[in-house]
Amino acid sequence: MSDTKLKRQKKSGLKRRESRFGLALILPAVIVVLLLVILPLFWNIALSFQSARLINIQDVKLVGFDATLRNFERVLSDREFWPVLRTTFIYTIFGSILSILMGLWAALALRKAFRGRAIVRGLVLFPYVVPVIAAAFVWQVMLNPNFGITNVWIERFGGTAIDFLGTKSYDLSVFGIFTMSIPLALITVIVFEGWRYFPFAFLFILAALQSQSEEIEEAALVDGATISQRFWYITIPALKPVLSVLFLLRFIWTFNKFDDVFLLTGGGAGTKVITVKIVDWLLGRGDVGAAAALGLILAVILGVVVALYFKFFYVEDTA
Amino acid sequence: MTRSEFEEKLFGVLKWISIVFFTIISLFPLVYMLALSFKPIAELLTNPAQWWPSLEQVFSFETYKAVLRPVGEGGFGFTVFIKNSAIVATVTVITTLAVGILAAYAVARLNFFGKKTISVAIILVYLFPVVVVSIPLFVMFSRIGIRSSLYALMIVYLASTLPVAMYMLRGYFQSIPASLEEAGQVDGLSRMGVIRKITIPLAMPAIAAVGLYVFMIAWNEFLYALLFVLENRDLWTLSLGVAQLDNQEVPKTMLMAGSVIISLPVIFLFFVAEKFLTEGLTAGGVKG
Structure with missing residues (x-):
């Protein structure tokens, strides 16, 4: 056997060992994901095609389709289906946009160093860090029509108490000229979304702002560009990639939010x-099949929207 | 005044207004929550504008005592929920780190068949709707009879935190110079020895941050707890316990006390490790 051949063999042996070692290390993670994410995912499809009820959950089949479309019929003909879908889109789109705009605003305000910036930057993350359960309940209490602080202030300025989270449509009088009906509870939930997730957008945008080179801005400054001009023509175009990633992430996560x-x-x-609505089907009506069917519909809609987003709106990071 | 001067002045003022605005909206709800948690409900109802508690009320801890007292003594039994949450979250941190460190190391350092597919698939899992996975898991765990247990929660929390942990750790492992590990191998350490004696100690700050982060996710989780253990009060986690206080018969001040209890450890951990966490958040694109 020649020397080089021996070397090559030794080398490929090393490679094989590395490969085996790598697979061994990643194996537990792969098993966890396969058993607890991929397998359930496929089983969700199977569930959505059989009639499964909470009461006889022990009879639900692991494999095999009843090939019934009744779950989908029930879910799609439910009188709430289209309103719920519409609400989901409004909530997701406006909630995502609001959190990103607030995050952008906060990042611009905290961009340059000042005394106490580190402290403010930490405090601003609170809405995102606090457990959702605490955040939601504080809002509920703050907005309570009987003793919440918001209504204390509204009444102090001569208004009447408003049940922000319990009013489906509110007749808003615009300067006493005409009244406009607004979906108040939905708007309140969207504002909560903006409040809770702006720190997430803030962190990303601030990091992007701070990694930008200052040369272009300085050149623009020398050329006499004002702050707003620099913002529209330099900062915003440079932030496009991060803003488009943020919108995608926020959209996906808000769409799935329960x-x-x-x-x-x-x-x-x-x-x-x-x-x-899915949890409604599952726990409220004990209809596992319908819940699974609606879950599948949710995943498909999300997949289509994300695909369209990538095709038409996504701005790739060219830097 | 030129336009430029005008804008300098205007935005100079707006900047400070914005800073004050963001500080208030971030901090005020927490202050309000804390204040109300000490207030007797009758007093709040008669005069809602007077929401600040007196020192005496603060030190009496009345609402907290009621929330923490066992159900048998007319309380809400929060000590049990705290214990359950602490157990579930701690076990989740340990298992996620154990599985995550090995997997992240493999993806960051080693070449093996299918590496790219596996690492991309695990990241994609992270974007997947939790609700869609939760229904089949609910049925699956019911069928094998482990659904109504803390183990079931530990298992699903491991699955839902693993992708983030892997993603964050991988980034950190890649930033450790490979030469350090090679030196260890030359000194006669086995591959596992290199990971134990060189990589893990060097990555300790990142591991600690990921651990804290996983702890927070498990501690705050609500949907799986609702689906899995709702019917067995002894197994409730803190989030379920707080949610049960959201009820017409329970004074809202107790709801606030419960909210403070669930928030305290999270805020404390955040203060301890803010720097790591914010870096981790941006690096991992953490889900929320």
Whole structure:
């Protein structure tokens, strides 16, 4: 055997060993994901095609389809289906946009160093760090029509108490000229979304702002560009990639969000989103098959929206 | 005054207004929560504008005592929920770190068949709707008879925190110079020895941050707890315990006391490790 051949063999042996070692290390993680995410995912599809009820859950089949479309018929013909879908989109789109705009605003305000910036930067993360359960309940109490602080102030300025989380549509008088009906509870939930998740956008945008080179801005300054001009023509274009990633992430996560709406309103007053409806089917009506079917519909809609987003709106980071 | 001067002045003022605004909206709800948690409900109802508690009320801890007292003594039994949450969260941290460190090391350092597919798949899992996975898991765990247990929660929390942990740790492992590990191998350490004696000690800050982060996720989780252990009060986690206080018969001041109890450890941990956590958040694109 020649020398080089021996070397090559030794090398490929090393490689094989490295490969085996790598697989051994990652194996537990792969098993966890396969058993607890991938397998359930496929089983969810199977469940959505069989009639499964909470009461006879022990009879639910692990494999095999009844090939019934009744679950989908029930879910799609439910009188709440389209309103819920519409609410979900409004909640997701406006909630995502609001949190990103607030995050952008906060990042711009905290961009340059000042005394106490480190402290303010830490405090601003609170809404995101506090457990959702505590955040939702404080809002509930703050907005309580009987003793909440918001209504104390409204009444102090001569208004009448408003039940923010319990009013489906509120007649808002615009300068006494005309009245406009607004979906108050839904708007309140969206504002909560903006409040709770702006720190997430803030962190990303601040990091992006601070990694930007200052040369272009300085050049623009020398050329006499004002603050607003620098913002529109330099900062915003440079932030496009991070803003578009943020919107995608926030959209996906808000679309799937259950806790926030459930804890704030329980899905009442025109705020029911798909995830709350799924839990409704499961625990409220004990209809596992319908819950699985609606879950599948949620995943498909989300997949389509994300695919469309990538096709038409996503700005790739070219830097 | 030129436009430029005008804008300098305007935005200079707006900047400070914004800083004050963001500080208030971030801090005020917590202050309000803390204040109300000490207030007797009758007093709040008669005069809602007077929401600040007196020193005496603060030191009497009335609402907290009621919330923490066992159900048998007319309380809400929160000590049990605290214990359950602490157990579940701690076990989740240990298992997630054990599985996550090994997997992240493999992806960061080693070449093996299917590496790319596996690491991309695990990240994608992270974007997947939890609700969709929760229904089949609910049925699956019911069928094998482990659904109504803390083990069931530990298992699903491991699955839901693993992708984040892997993603954050991988980034950190990649930033450790490979030469340090090679030196260890030259000194006769086995591959496992290199991980134990060199990589893990060097990555300790990141591991601690990921651990804290996983703890927070498990501590705050609500949906799985609701689906899995709702019917067995002895197994309730803190989030379920606080949610049960959201009820017409329970004074809202107790709801606030419960909210303070669930928030305290999280805020404390956040103060301890703010720097790590914020870096981790941006690096891992953490879910919320």
